[in-house]
Amino acid sequence: MAGAAALRRSARRVVRPGAYALSRALQHPERLLSSQASPDRGGVLGSELGLYPPERVRNFSIIAHVDHGKSTLADRLLELTGTIKKGHGQPQYLDKLQVERERGITVKAQTATMFYRHANNQLPASDQPDAPSYLLNLIDTPGHVDFSYEVSRSLAACQGALLVVDAAQGVQAQTIANFYLAFESNLSIIPVINKIDQPTADPDNVKAQLKRLFDIDPSEALLTSAKTGQGLSQVLPAVIERIPSPPGKCDSPVRMLLLDSYYDEYKGVICHVAVVDGVLHKGDKIASAATGRTYEVLDVGIMHPELTPTGVLYTGQVGYVISGMRSTKEARIGDTLHQAKSIVEPLPGFKPARHMVFSGLYPADGSDFDALSHAIEKLTCNDASVSVTKETSTALGMGFRCGFLGLLHMDVFHQRLEQEHGAQVISTIPTVPYIFEYGDGSKVQVENPAALASNPGKRIAACWEPTVIATIIIPSEYVGPVIMLCSERRGEQQEYTFIDAQRALLKYRLPLREIIVDFYNELKSITSGYATFDYEDSEYQQSDLVKMDILLNGQPVDAMATIVHNQKAQRVGRELVDKLKKFIERQMFEITIQAAVGSKVITRETLSAMRKNVLAKCYGGDITRKKKLLEKQKEGKKRMKRVGSVDIPQEAFHELLKVSNSK
């Protein structure tokens, strides 16, 4: 038992939070089985990995719209191959990120190596003892739009993808986005129509949609239920038969693509790699094409599904490498790692993550700056897609300006800071990266509205804002309200088609600013939850933007400054001022709250003076009760931010994040 516990502990240390199938497996290491098809039944030895030349390897991903069943399907495939034990009952999520459990989403992509014996599609593997065994790398990916960066990274290591579509819901916005990601990467796509057990399942309609939208031959679609197991036996044979083996030269110097990296307290930086050429051995010297630094390979292995040392990785295989890198900053995602002292052409990496949303993060208690700094550093070790720079606010003190892939990504990061690192954080109103041109022709990218100083010597000549191309799929009766919503948000229609008799597809160019706050919620609410939405970044467009300041008793609060479209300044200003009025408690003096563009005040409210007497309700002379109330008041004060003479509660900052920019 003690051994199992130790294994569990060590598994927990090294596992990357993510696809719950893998995590679940780690909770029960005693249930981990070497595959039925594995060449050895007690683990995978390096020499046996050599039995899998590229022709016997398949690297594939599972892509889908959120909730269409990727992770459940991944789970079933791991069971089917004996990588985790069958029938582990109700999913247990103890090793999964709390944030993933609460939100029911996958945030990080995960890789698992499986072994599968395959000869004849018609017969069970147990009846074909001599059937050749294949090494399959399955990469489970997140479905939410903010994490599509993870999807494209995963696809770089694959030659094929299972495109999972819910048999009742049909093709949705992210199905389209993910299909094109895979299609543009030249992957073989296997359509899997999942959840056929549902009473409302209509696989024929889904086949027709796949044909119409992607020109997929209906006979190619596999029909499955990841819940009941129906149709699952066709999946892996299709993977082997329809997906090409990875290309690569076995006898060339080693060259591998760095897919992902994370930091482990005990082992240091762990890199996930796809070996494109050559063979990588423990003890080899490797170099980074990006930094030129060299490292010794201290450990190498596969994810089966937990880290399993093998001492070697062959051409076409996907696994992990530990090489004494000190920080994930050294492990640049998309970098080529290659045999040291050999001249190799770097692999074509992938598009760097583009930060769509920026926000300032400050410690709720100014004296906690070091703790927040430490927490952010630790968290970015496992989420390299966040950009972090130090900044100072007169209102909030020292903090950080962080760039995120989207609003959900920002929320998840924020939540993880609080849950995993106990950090109490104030975040400022999210903003997008604008470009401003001054009268002298110089241009700046503005990620912090407060940094856009109103400098009379620097007249703003023009500004640009980022836009996205949004794809929205809705039942046709909701087309009218959605068109109205998009035009309110300054959208420009690009496409309006029907994907079947009941559903329409709308494409809009929208300013990113207009969708980062509240757009999705509103879209869902006007379509009774039926709309699905996805976007890809597009070009910058010139726009009439202004910086809006919030002033308390005449003093601007830099952390509350925001950039808005000129025509919306009045409405946004009103909303911000109203929110603040609601959340700032009356104080012993009168407080004026104003929103101003330049020197022009566009809206104003006054909070009359009042002394809050916490002892007012405390009759009689119960001294301990009085003390308690005073203590509570003192605690409350700690959560206040003093700006000039005004105390602003932490909640006021949180509420400002929710201010819609349209309506």
Ligand SMILES: Nc1nc2c(ncn2[C@@H]2O[C@H](COP(=O)(O)OP(=O)(O)OP(=O)(O)O)[C@@H](O)[C@H]2O)c(=O)[nH]1
């Ligand atoms: N009825 C039915 N439900 C299924 C099936 N496959 C998955 N589900 C359920 O659908 C829900 C979503 O499944 P997931 O596997 O988490 O979906 P996902 O696509 O991985 O979701 P993200 O990770 O958030 O992108 C869960 O409640 C599953 O139990 C199926 O074949 N039939």
